[in-house]
Amino acid sequence: MTPELMKLENISFAYETSPVLENLSVAIQEQDFIGLIGPNGSGKSTLLKIMGGILESDSGSIQFKESPISKINKKLFAQSVSWIPQDHPMVFPFKVSEIVLMGRHPYLSPLSFESSEDFEISRRAMETTMTSQFADRYFNEISGGEKQRVMIASALAQNPEMMLLDEPTAALDLKYQVQILKILKDLNTAHKMTLILAMHDLNLASKFCNRLILLDAGKIVRDGSPQQVLEKDILEQVYDVEVDLDYKDGSIRVHPAIRN
Numbered sequence: 327m328t329p330e331l332m333k334l335e336n337i338s339f340a341y342e343t344s345p346v347l348e349n350l351s352v353a354i355q356e357q358d359f360i361g362l363i364g365p366n367g368s369g370k371s372t373l374l375k376i377m378g379g380i381l382e383s384d385s386g387s388i389q390f391k392e393s394p395i396s397k398i399n400k401k402l403f404a405q406s407v408s409w410i411p412q413d414h415p416m417v418f419p420f421k422v423s424e425i426v427l428m429g430r431h432p433y434l435s436p437l438s439f440e441s442s443e444d445f446e447i448s449r450r451a452m453e454t455t456m457t458s459q460f461a462d463r464y465f466n467e468i469s470g471g472e473k474q475r476v477m478i479a480s481a482l483a484q485n486p487e488m489m490l491l492d493e494p495t496a497a498l499d500l501k502y503q504v505q506i507l508k509i510l511k512d513l514n515t516a517h518k519m520t521l522i523l524a525m526h527d528l529n530l531a532s533k534f535c536n537r538l539i540l541l542d543a544g545k546i547v548r549d550g551s552p553q554q555v556l557e558k559d560i561l562e563q564v565y566d567v568e569v570d571l572d573y574k575d576g577s578i579r580v581h582p583a584i585r586n
């Protein structure tokens with residue numbers, strides 16, 4: 327049994343008054359590669375923000391490595407868990423290398439400058455994510471797939487144990503979707519990185535993730551291997567559409583049933 331990295335117990339959360347997550351409990355194991363799936367508005371982004379310490383739950387508890395996160399030093403938590411939002415508005419013109427170096431911020435003391443080690447770690451993060459070639463370009467001037475890789479590089483420079491990514495492949499064409507997922511898969515296997523990705527593409531999720539968590543209206547309705555989660559009945563109920571499933575090369579494919 328791999329050790330638990332993060333444990334959420336009875337988490338509830340509401341924006342103002344409308345409840346979004348209700349009594350949700352889940353344990354994340356080290357080196358999990360989790361696809362967080364579910365329809366629009368089911369609470370995926372909210373859950374990632376709570377796990378990343380961006381939002382605080384109204385009730386319930388979260389433990390990271392068996393310590394309540396409320397008791398963990400904020401800087402230490404920021405070093406350990408990195409959250410990559412779905413869109414990254416960058417109004418101020420930063421160069422790619424500067425954005426990656428910003429990932430080192432949780433390690434710097436106030437007013438201190440980056441050390442040669444910080445530069446070296448950033449360089450390696452760019453190498454891993456294949457972003458070195460546009461280090462000197464402006465973030466605003468690169469493509470969507472490149473931007474996403476830069477955001478992953480910046481998160482990686484943080485040297486986290488866990489990365490939370492909100493729809494990292496949304497808005498990318500197929501080639502870049504697969505490229506991003508391969509980079510993440512490699513981090514997961516070679517670097518033992520624990521990953522949670524909010525995703526819409528059930529087929530890519532089933533191919534790359536070892537575990538899927540299916541959310542419906544703020545509740546976890548299935549949690550397990552792709553085989554356990556991607557079942558016709560539950561998918562039709564949660565997504566409110568007829569689906570056909572087929573199996574190829576050990577992975578499941580889900581198609582909306584289009585009948586004339």
Ligand code: ADP
Binds near residue numbers: 341368371373
């Ligand atoms: P998902 O990522 O699965 O699409 P979200 O976590 O973004 O779901 O949203 C869950 C619910 O919370 C939705 O009903 C959404 O409208 C609502 N919601 C999300 N963000 C906010 C916000 N900042 N203020 C108020 N309601 C929000």
Ligand code: MG
Binds near residue numbers: 371372492524
């Ligand atoms: Mg979302």
